[in-house]
Amino acid sequence: MSHIHIPDGVLPVWLWLSGWIVAVALVWLASALSARSDIRRKVPLVGIVSALVLVAMSSEIVPIAYHINLTVVAGVLLGPQLAIISAFVVQVVLALLGHGGVTVIGLNTLMTMTEMLLGWALFRGFVKLLGRGHVRAASAVTTVITLAITTTLLVGLVAVSGVTAATARETGALNPRNLTFASPFSKGVVGIGLFSGRQTATAPAVGLKRFATIVYTLGPIGWIIEALVTAAVLGYVARVRPSLVFEGPLAVAEPVLPGDEHGVH
Amino acid sequence: MDIAVLDRSAVSGRSHLHDASPRTKLLAFALVLASIVVSSNLFIVVALALALLAVITAERLPARQMLPLAAYPAIFAAVFAIASAPDALAAALIIAKAVTAALGAVTLMFTTPYPQVFAVAQRVTPALVGDALLMTYRAIFILAEKFADLTRAVRLRAGISGTHPIRSAQATTRALGGLLLYSVDLAQREYDVLVLRGYSGRLKVAERPSRSPRTDQSLIAGSLAALAVAIVWRVYWASVINYSWIPLAAALLGLFAALLFRGRNR
Numbered sequence: 338m339s340h341i342h343i344p345d346g347v348l349p350v351w352l353w354l355s356g357w358i359v360a361v362a363l364v365w366l367a368s369a370l371s372a373r374s375d376i377r378r379k380v381p382l383v384g385i386v387s388a389l390v391l392v393a394m395s396s397e398i399v400p401i402a403y404h405i406n407l408t409v410v411a412g413v414l415l416g417p418q419l420a421i422i423s424a425f426v427v428q429v430v431l432a433l434l435g436h437g438g439v440t441v442i443g444l445n446t447l448m449t450m451t452e453m454l455l456g457w458a459l460f461r462g463f464v465k466l467l468g469r470g471h472v473r474a475a476s477a478v479t480t481v482i483t484l485a486i487t488t489t490l491l492v493g494l495v496a497v498s499g500v501t502a503a504t505a506r507e508t509g510a511l512n513p514r515n516l517t518f519a520s521p522f523s524k525g526v527v528g529i530g531l532f533s534g535r536q537t538a539t540a541p542a543v544g545l546k547r548f549a550t551i552v553y554t555l556g557p558i559g560w561i562i563e564a565l566v567t568a569a570v571l572g573y574v575a576r577v578r579p580s581l582v583f584e585g586p587l588a589v590a591e592p593v594l595p596g597d598e599h600g601v602h
Numbered sequence: 603m604d605i606a607v608l609d610r611s612a613v614s615g616r617s618h619l620h621d622a623s624p625r626t627k628l629l630a631f632a633l634v635l636a637s638i639v640v641s642s643n644l645f646i647v648v649a650l651a652l653a654l655l656a657v658i659t660a661e662r663l664p665a666r667q668m669l670p671l672a673a674y675p676a677i678f679a680a681v682f683a684i685a686s687a688p689d690a691l692a693a694a695l696i697i698a699k700a701v702t703a704a705l706g707a708v709t710l711m712f713t714t715p716y717p718q719v720f721a722v723a724q725r726v727t728p729a730l731v732g733d734a735l736l737m738t739y740r741a742i743f744i745l746a747e748k749f750a751d752l753t754r755a756v757r758l759r760a761g762i763s764g765t766h767p768i769r770s771a772q773a774t775t776r777a778l779g780g781l782l783l784y785s786v787d788l789a790q791r792e793y794d795v796l797v798l799r800g801y802s803g804r805l806k807v808a809e810r811p812s813r814s815p816r817t818d819q820s821l822i823a824g825s826l827a828a829l830a831v832a833i834v835w836r837v838y839w840a841s842v843i844n845y846s847w848i849p850l851a852a853a854l855l856g857l858f859a860a861l862l863f864r865g866r867n868r
Contacts, residue, residue: 342678344700346639368728380730381789381796384737385745389785391738392745393778410782426734430742433711433719434605435671435704439635495686548685555681566775573779581786 341445341491345438348498356443360425363450367421379419386411387423391430408449409456409480409567413582420453444494448487455483460571469583473572480564488556492549605742607667611712617661619713619821623812626821627710628722633825634706637832644695645846646835650828651702652853654709660860663712672705721807729804736805737792741785748784752777 393407412420428445431437437445456479463475575582612620619627634650641647658665679700683693711719716739724732756773793801812818831849835842 342675343682344675344679344696345635345703346641346699347682347696350639364731365728368730371730378793379789380733381737381792382786383730383734385741385785385789385792387734387738388741388745389782391742392749414782414786422731422734425731426738429723429735430738433707434608435707435711436675438700438703439707440639545686548682551681551685565771566778569772569775570779570782573776574782577779578783578786581783 341441341448341494342437343441343495345440348441348444348494352494352498353440353444356441356445356447358443360443360446360450363421364425364446367418370418371422379415383415383419383423383426386414387426387430390423390427394427394431394436405563405566406449406452407567407570408452409460409476409483409563410570412453412456413460413476413571415453415457417454417457420457421450424449424453448490451490452483452487455486456480459483464583469575469579472575472582473568476571477564477568480567481560484556484560484563488552488560492545492552495548496545605746607664608671608708608711609716609743611664611667612715615663615713617663617713618814618817619657619661619663619709621812621814622713622817622821624714624718624810625722626812626818627714628719630821630825631706631710633822633829635703637825637828638699638703638706640829640836641699641832642695643835643839643843643846644691644698645850646832647695647698647702649849649853650832651698651705652850652857653824653828654702654705656853656856656860658705658709659857659864661713662864663709668705668708668712672701672708675700675704717807718810721809724805724807733805736807741788744788745781745785749777749781752781 390407390411393405408424411423415423425442425446427449428437428442431445432439432442459479459482460475463479464472467475571582634654637650638647641650655665658668676697679697680693683696687693687696717736720732720735720739723735727735753774756777796805835846835849
């Protein structure tokens with residue numbers, strides 16, 4: 338669950354605005370830290386890996402409303418600092434292509450970022466535990482755990498936004514008359530009928546339980562598909578070019594010119 | 603996602619929207635988005651979508667390529683709507699919001715070359731993020747084409763076939779792995795080329811000025827009007843709820859007029 342598929346104008350303003358503030362702060366921090374080190378030479382790598390994630394996300398498995406994300410792969414390849422930048426870039430481009438809202442870019446960045454960072458940390462931990470010969474198993478387990486955690490985060494996010502039977506959900510629009518966030522479903526066009534305007538508003542029976550049930554039913558199918566793809570891709574890369582997987586982006590050796598193997602000109 | 607069509611339309615399209623300043627288009631998009639966020643009335647959101655469709659039709663933009671892209675988020679919004687909305691109308695509102703916002707974004711991207719969109723974004727983002735945005739968008743074209751070539755090659759060698767799903771999956775993931783290695787090498791080459799061309803940690807893109815100030819003014823006026831309507835129906839909903847059909851009818855009329863105008867000028 339690399340990003341929340343909730344459109345603009347559904348989540349409360351305070352929630353998506355907080356998402357934006359935290360995400361922007363983290364992106365600025367990552368950029369500032371990058372300025373101190375030689376990460377700048379890896380900007381094309383950030384671009385390429387982000388593009389790879391976007392290409393993977395563009396193919397959707399319709400029956401379960403899931404698409405491959407490759408976020409764990411991106412996290413392993415980029416490392417924590419660059420992963421934060423990549424998560425933001427991916428979400429901005431996705432929003433511009435109409436996939437995912439603009440107001441939720443902040444929250445989506447945090448979700449993707451969490452997935453990439455967790456993926457990176459867990460993968461390294463599992464490789465240490467299981468050994469370098471078990472990259473596929475390490476990546477599969479990492480992916481399933483990571484996706485399970487971020488799916489739970491998504492359900493938590495929806496719970497925080499007020500989608501419960503007790504509280505009416507609001508669209509995030511501030512009512513200037515009384516400076517409160519009024520529920521459109523309790524007194525707007527939905528609540529009082531399309532034209533009558535006289536019916537009494539009723540509190541909606543919105544089910545967080547229903548939402549969680551659907552997400553946790555369809556989600557695991559997606560997690561398994563993602564785990565298989567991640568395991569296959571990382572297993573292949575670990576076999577063909579191990580330094581990419583085991584040493585991180587900054588450890589990738591610079592190409593050596595023929596005749597300059599020892600750095601002598 | 604045929605992103606090449608999007609880029610072709612943005613770069614070589616000839617419409618009033620293409621002539622408008624990228625900054626104005628981004629501002630108009632932000633206003634449309636604000637209208638969607640503010641609105642809790644299904645009729646207003648649908649009216650906004652119809653108004654955008656009218657603009658797309660009148661400007662002769664490639665609607666056939668734009669609409670599937672705009673409809674894509676509806677699949678995910680539908681899952682969320684079905685899972686959490688209290689009734690069918692609330693679910694319809696959630697889906698309408700997703701599609702309308704996507705339609706706005708797609709209209710922006712189909713009429714503005716991506717370096718121009720990111721040139722505006724570059725002014726407010728750190729250098730690293732601005733450069734990464736430009737490089738990512740460019741890389742999507744390269745990778746999508748390369749991946750298509752790779753899977754075609756695998757299919758021609760019978761690596762992918764309907765009768766052997768496991769073998770097909772293995773071949774596809776190997777192709778993805780190959781693509782990843784190709785990507786990493788490409789990134790390194792790209793950096794070398796950039797350095798040779800004098801890259802010093804910032805790709806600078808000059809913003810293109812407007813070629814049609816009148817279009818700029820119309821865009822801002824139109825999107826401000828949309829926001830005003832959304833605010834009025836939000837704040838004074840009790841008084842105007844009975845007239846929710848008016849913006850919808852106006853947008854429908856606009857769409858019919860655009861279709862008629864387009865048909866006559868063919």
